Amino acid sequence: MIKRKKIWTTIRNLLLYSLGGLFALCFLFLGLIWFGLFGPVPGANELRNIQQQEASRILSADGEQIGTYHLQNRTTVSLDEISPVMIDALLAIEDIRFYDHNGIDHRALARVLVRTILLRQNAGGGSTITQQLAKNLYPRESSRGVFIITDKVREMMIASTIERIYSKNEIIELYLNTVSFGENTFGIEMASFRFFSKAPSELTVNEAATLAGLLQATTFFNPHRNPERSAVRRNIVLRQMARYEMISEELAESTINEPLGVLYNRNDLSDGIAPYFREHLRGQLISIFNSRPALDGKRYNLYTDGLTIHTTLNSQVQRAAEQAVATRMKELQAIFNREIETQPVFGMEDPDVMRAWRQSDKYRYLRNEGVSEEEIDEILHEPVPTLLFSWDGYEEKTISPYDELRYYLSFLNAGLIAMHPNSGDVLAWVGGIEHRHFQYDQVKASRQPGSAFKPILYAAALENGRSPCDYQRNILATFAGYDDWTPRNHREEYGGRYSLQAALAQSINTVAVHLAVETGVPAIQRTALAMGIKSLMPEAPSVALGTAEVTLLELTTAYTAFVNEGKPASPQIVKKIYNNRGDLIYDFTIEEELLSSFTTPLLPDFTSTGFPREPGISPETAAAMVKMLQKAVKQGTAAPLRTKYGVTHALAGKTGTTQNFADGWFVGFTPEIVFGTRVGGWNQRVRFREFPAYASQTALPIAGNFLNNMSNEQSLAHQPAEFHPHQVDTRFDLTCTDQIDDRLRDRVVDFFTGRSSDEPRVIEEEKEESRGILKRIGRRLGLN
Secondary structure (H helix, E strand, C coil), rough: HEEEEEEHHHHHHHHHHHHHHHHHHHHHHHHHHCCCCCCCCCCCHHCCCCCCEEEEEECCCCCCEEECCCCCCCCCCCHHHHHHHHHHHHHHHHHHCCCCCCCCCHHHHHHHHHHHCCCCCCCCCCCCCHHHHHHCCCCCEEEEEHHHHHHHHHHHHHHHHHHHHHCHHHHHHHHHCCCCCCCCCHHHHHHHHHHCCCCHCCCCCCHHHHHHHHHHCCCCCCCCCCHHHHHHHHHCCCCCCCCCCCCCCHHHHHEEEEECCCCCCCCCCCCCCCCCHHHHHHHHHHHHHHHHHCCCCCCCCCCCCCEEECCCHHHHHHHHHHHHHHHHHHHHHHHHHHHHCCCCCCCCCHHHHHHHHCCHHHHHHHHHCCHHHHHHHHHHHCEEEEEEEECCCEEEEECCCHHHHHHHHCCCCEEEEEEEECCCEEEEEECCCCCCCCCCCCCCCCCCCCCHHHHHHHHHHHCCCCCCCCCCEEEEEEEECCCCCCCCCCCCCCCCEHHHHHHHHHHHHHHEEEEHHCCCCHHHHHHHHHHHCCCCCCCCCCHHHHCCEEEEEHHHHHHHHCCCEECCCECCEEEEEEECCCCCCEECCCCCHHHHCCCCCCCCHHCCCCCCCCCCCCCCCCCCCHHHHHHHHHHHHCCCCCCCCCCCCCCCEEEEECHHCCEEEEEEEEEEEEEEEEECCCCCCCCCCHHHHHHHHHHHHHHHHHHHHHHHHHCCCCCCCCHHHHHCCCCCCCCCCCCCCHHHHHHHHHHHCCCCCCCCEEEEEHHHHHHHHHHHHHHHHHCC
């Protein structure tokens, strides 16, 4: 009896010690979790000041959201901005007892334990919305083994603290603004716009049930990628809503029979309108945020602080521009593809292709991973299934990375920019044909503009004493001092005299070069600089034919001086920036901000160059140039805009085709918009050899399509029939005959001087200055 009592005492003590040890271990386990050994467990003060990453929104001038900048694609909305059916759908499928528990649903937890442990059934996670919020705010670091238990306990601790600090409605609001809907989309507002292109306040029962069902598995139930699975999950949510009498059985059944109604809108950097504009804007904003504080004295983060950025871009003008580029470039690429079928641009082991390969991200990745050059070469030439971009959509092909690179390098590309001539507001910015595959921005690419530069030359000539009705001989000449350079006209027609305005309209190269020689290269450089062109000008008369490499942005900006009474506008791309509380933090609409705006100043400090501080050209010269460039559209190289594209409103501009047809340009303007476009390849090898090689066949049709697209858009349709009086009011006389055909007199003079009329006249460099002086004297005396 005594022995049996000792045995029971021993067993009891063992049990007590075991239970005590178990409680001690549990206490230690909970203590380790509480003190953050298995992940952060924030205190009440930290949870009261939850600072979530919030995406910054980009708005067009006409109020359309055109994209976001984010690390996590999130914006914040208040509960009253969310449709009540969204909240009902969420509670029905995720946490029906949300308003009854204190952050931990003990009934759901018991059900999970019994079914999972005893019955070995999948009973879900049993997490409440508050626990899910805790998980969203402080994500798990691991999801294996013991960490599953520690994370569940940690989330319960955080959930209990959240419940003490926030009301139930505040918890729902926090949850809906932080939960992930997949595709790097966080929060109900971003999800609502992503999948249904509407605000969360406008969600229907169908849409709310779809989004609520998506939360269980954001990839598996993605309504865009997996609509069948999403519909099944939506129907479960609808039946749950009917079960808890949030909606009627009739409404649930009728909604079940509806299609999902997805209206997908993915505004990532390469998706949506104006991707090149958004990328340029991103760099400029980071620069200004890093260089100076906001109006409230604070520093802001573009990716996390939920800013609202109001830009100058007009979404309708942008779409007109993108459509114009796409329409013509699809046609041109089809013609070009037929041309290179028999004569490819790039061959096997082509040095240009290999150079591009070694500059690619994939090559650098392989090198960083320690892959040998021999293995990399095998990868480069090993065919693999690939989705290739084409103008008819993506095509799946089995192709080697080398051939894929050759394929993309053989694309023609294009850029287009449109600006307001007075404010400099950038209205449209098309940096290329497809941002995913061609990320180099054609608006900022430096290329030779050809004859599109000639208006700068003619403006310099007018600024230095010439007149639109001065006549210049059309002489074929060889410039001995410049490697016997012999500039030729497109049609190889020489002789006679052209008025300057006719020579510009007809793009007569010989006249332009002689005019450049007489005006002087330094004077042309000064005028170009005064009109906003920062790129270096060559110290040679070839500058007359556009041999300086400039960007489309620069040259289009220079043209604003013509229609803006001589003053070039400084390009502006942003107006105002607000923080996530709606406070104005940057204002670029006031003069002080414009003068020191984040945009890199286009106009230099003229005092450092010895030129006048005041930029621009005289109003008289500007107005004369408007009339001269009108003539180029009316009867010159840009005439197809009238005859083929039917543009009837006031219009002026100039085409430019570079050597070997490498690039085609057109820069033009109406009284209220200045625009430029350029077509060219990756390098000068990617070009047409014959038709359609000229700018009138490549860049000008884009301009024609752009103007017609705007005319078809009701809000953009009005363009004045005539230029405004102040834009064409000039002291220069432009009423003169275009051409004096005195080639017979020239031949007689050549006969008596012993020159051959068919041979270029050799011009020695050292005589140019004196010859220019004598010609200017002759003009004043009426001898020329």
